[in-house]
Amino acid sequence: MTSEVQLAMSTQVAAHLRAQILSGTMPPGDRIRQEVVAEQFGTSRLPVREALRMLAAEGLVELEPNKGARIPRLDEHEVSLLYTMRERLEPLALIESIPHLTDEQIDELRLIQLRIEADTELRDFLVLDREFHMLTYSGCDSEHLLGTVRRFWNTTQHYRRAFMEVSGPRRMWIVNAEHNLILDAIERRDAEDAERYLAGHIRRTRIELLRHPEVLVAPSTAPHRTARSTASGGPQPLD
Amino acid sequence: MTSEVQLAMSTQVAAHLRAQILSGTMPPGDRIRQEVVAEQFGTSRLPVREALRMLAAEGLVELEPNKGARIPRLDEHEVSLLYTMRERLEPLALIESIPHLTDEQIDELRLIQLRIEADTELRDFLVLDREFHMLTYSGCDSEHLLGTVRRFWNTTQHYRRAFMEVSGPRRMWIVNAEHNLILDAIERRDAEDAERYLAGHIRRTRIELLRHPEVLVAPSTAPHRTARSTASGGPQPLD
DNA sequence: TGTCTTGAAAGTGGATCCATTTCTTACTAC
């Protein structure tokens, strides 16, 4: 009698699609057809429909009546605005979180940052960077705030990747420096300082991003491209 | 051949439930059973399930696997934090909106404010107040920002009502004064000023709300109360 | 008398089948 919770099928499907979208396997503009996904999982289309609703709630797909789901494509202004929204909300999440962070969590933060500095793989960086920030917010006990922050990260994920691909290692150095500033402030439990550094970090990222308009134009070659079958045949949760 | 768009059933069900929740007919803590709602609409449970997913995305209900849907109940800290989130995001929506507002929209804003000042019905106030603020944001063309703002309003709606019920007419005067400050700034197209007044308006509302802890405790008498049938038998979109 | 167990009832999750809408393509008329 294991303590495994029997996850609903729709939740599993959602997790798989979420991983694919966040990992970039399915870029913005791609259409998601219920039947194709259902076949991949060997289920009916019903859990797929529910999964798509979940993802729509997280801002990962957009649904249009009688037209199905597709991965939203953002223009330059929308991406910039999303970063501005992050700049206003994430410092709040950090303020809420810091008093409740355990010493162990701060130790792990330091560990993650060391791994970021040691590793140079782009894919690892994207995952670790997200882990780092989310862990700094993990002391925040408001699901509304955390959910909103997560949604912002989700919707901008593809553009983060594209941005990191075009910006050189210099960008990585800057991020590391800024992470360390935030981390030091957290270790001192100095919420005010941490807030300032975080807001600056997001703000500078946004400004830097706007200097690379090539990542902000249509990322998918063919418009209305359809995602047929993906490389992996089964679910492999990433997030 | 009318130009009526045939709305999906799930959308209609969602609109009806949304109206009921926002109007207070179904208070926080109430459980929503798929079968009951399906009967009311003469449909199967399937569109109800999809409607519940939509509402969950808007923060109006919370879903637990194998346990169904219920209207979330917020504690004092959560409500306070939601107001703080509003204080940070809504001024941004206003800044984005003001340059795109038409003169006609500003005229209508003035009209709504006059109606608020003329009317004394609580129910009307809640509707008009929401209309006022949403109209000030209507120039903002980002669905992400608008959607987030709407979600915050939705989740706090019940506590807004409870708060207005206990606070006297003095509270209304203050709101009117603050609305007029915001409105004047908008008419001057002074985004900076409008932002300041709006942030102050939300901040003061939060502080005032925290002075009435009686509206923040469990609003529904019996825990796990079930909403059987409601007064109205059919859909009557409010929002 | 209190607690644990068991079984029935209620309710949600999923599969299959059918209806309706939308998109595509081929054909016709100008």
Added chain:
DNA sequence: GTAGTAAGAAATGGATCCACTTTCAAGACA
């Protein structure tokens, strides 16, 4: 040769039926 139209294909939306989980209450046993 081009544009408009209609028919067929493809994909989504909904209804009904079945399976599994949760819950609650009644009864048995310590």
